[in-house]
Amino acid sequence: MALAAILPVLAAAxxxxxxxxxxxxxxxVAALADHLAGTVTMVGEAAGAQVFVTQNAGIGTRISQTTNSVIDAWRARGTEGDAMFAGRVMPAHLALGVLSVELVVHGWDFAQALARPLAVAAAHADFVLSLAQRIxxxxxxxxxxxDPQVPVTTDAEALDRLVAFTGRHPRQHVA
Structure with a gap:
């Protein structure tokens, strides 16, 4: 779901x-794509993924290939037990959850930068927020x-609550 939401946004990159x-x-946008690809690769390393990306691939292709390699590795590993991610041991399902948090939150960042909509269902944004609150x-x-959590109203949209939790201002657009 998260990958499917971010790819149309990245098509504009x-x-x-x-x-x-x-x-x-x-x-x-380019530096954030490098950061995202690196973090997604780290999520994969927690499951033993070997990530291969087409040389000189565009941003969308690079993120797609990296993410799909990571998802394949997690399917093979499963989410039982613990995993090492970013120097800390955490439940494996939360290490995998970092993938969703990164894709949706940085998908929002890319959408702001590229003036594109990010289509994330409210239920999915709520689920990713629940992961972020544990991670x-x-x-x-x-x-x-x-950054520190940004206050939002209790009736804010789910995606706005998620990005606010991660320290972003949901209604502040990049100039």
């Missing part, structure tokens, strides 16, 4: 658009670069 700023300070600890906010 061509030419000069890869230099557009994102809501992530210091990251343009993003006070310590990982500092070490992984998450």
């Amino acid at each position: 061509v030419g000069e658009s890869v230099r557009l700023p994102t809501p992530c300070p210091g990251f343009d 993003i600890t006070p310590d990982s906010r500092r070490t992984a670069g998450f």
